[in-house]
Amino acid sequence: MKPLISLLAAYAILFSACSNNNQPFPEQIEIEKEKIKQADITWGNAAKSKNLQEFLSLYTDNQIPVTMPPNNPSIKGKENIRNFYQPMFSMENLTVEFYPETIEISKSGDLGYVIGVYQTKIQDSTGNIINEDKGKYINIWKKQNDGSWKCPADIFNSDLSE
Amino acid sequence: MIAPEIYLSIPLFRTSKQVVLFVLAAAFFSGCSNPKEVNTDTSRDLETIDLIRERHVLGVNTTDVEMVLKDFSSDIIYLGPGLRPIEGKEALREFIAPLYEIILPRIEMTPRDINIKDDVAIEWGLINGTMGQVGSDSTQNIHFKYIFVYERSSGGEWLITRDIYNEIAD
Incomplete structure (x- = not known):
């Protein structure tokens, strides 16, 4: 029986090694999809709580990130993104909410994206809504060397016609 | 056996x-x-994606509905500004066919970044051009930013599966 066990062990090592050069197992893909979802939720919560530092921390460091808001040119780099969103994050009467709906990931498990919807409201001092918008977004997510997911690019637009 | x-x-x-x-x-x-190969030859994929984009631009500029739809997947999600999401090729056909009867777009697409990982490619870039109307000589300049998501089908064919864009104010 001993030679058979040795043979089986060799077989196992050989094919395990081969599989490591291919895609992750489906279970691992599901884990990574969940990580993307959580990163996207954290991103949305940072926007909701106006935590600009945390919001910015979710953009890539190893690649110049770009955000593409409507009616503006593409904004590249964390400092420019900070400068662009700073006034919005300072508006106390603005509420922003993001809801991730669809999470997709490559078979290689290191590139994904989220399609979601957003809602913004601006209220006056008495609580009346003076401006409201609803729309959709795509956030791209890339797996980093430390296993975390960060966003190199995002875009959104309104559902409402002007 | x-x-x-x-x-x-x-x-x-x-x-x-x-x-x-x-x-x-x-x-x-x-x-x-499960030895499905991880694609490392991205140059060939990039060439294919360039061709798809070029065909897309030609389709838009000639208002050829079928040419535009050819490279969209059956489960395309089209996220245009001022619109609710349009899901599926047939729904997209119903949206663009009547539109292409009345508009005369002339666009160029300039990709700024393309990430390819195995079966997914994500591209963002700029769309510039003009928009006219059938029966009118006047046109207006258009400037958009976009993200295209391409996915490779099990048959090996790259298709556009997600299309989102928004305006750049002049």
Whole structure:
């Protein structure tokens, strides 16, 4: 029986090694999809709580990130993104909410994206809504060397016609 | 399928139980390895994606509905500004066919970044051009930013599966 066990062990090592050069197992893909979802939720919560530092921390460091808001040119780099969103994050009467709906990931498990919807409201001092918008977004997510997911690019637009 | 007798002729196996065990283990580990190749030749994929984008632009500029739809997947999600999401090729056809009867777009697409990982490619860039109307000489300049998501089908064909864009104010 001993030679058979040795043979089986060799077989196992050989094919395990081969599989490591291919895609992750489906279970691992599901884990990574969940990580993307959580990163996207954290991103949305940072926007909701106006935590600009945390919001910015979710953009890539190893690649110049770009955000593409409507009616503006593409904004590249964390400092420019900070400068662009700073006034919005300072508006106390603005509420922003993001809801991730669809999470997709490559078979290689290191590139994904989220399609979601957003809602913004601006209220006056008495609580009346003076401006409201609803729309959709795509956030791209890339797996980093430390296993975390960060966003190199995002875009959104309104559902409402002007 | 190799008959168990052949395995039994190998000195390693003394009983058919050992042969069955070996075959089961072999099948198990072969299945686990699932050797779908990770695509490392991205240059060919980039060329394909460039062709798809060029065909898309030609389709838009000639208001050829079928040419535009050709490179969209059946489950395309089209996220245009001022619109609710349009899901599926047929819904998209219903949206663009009547639109292409009245508009005269002339666009260029300039990709700024393309990430390809195995079966997914994500591209963002700029769309510039003009928009006219059938029966009118006047046009207006248009400037958009976009993200295209391409996915490779099981048959190896790259298709646009997600399309989102928004305006750049002049």
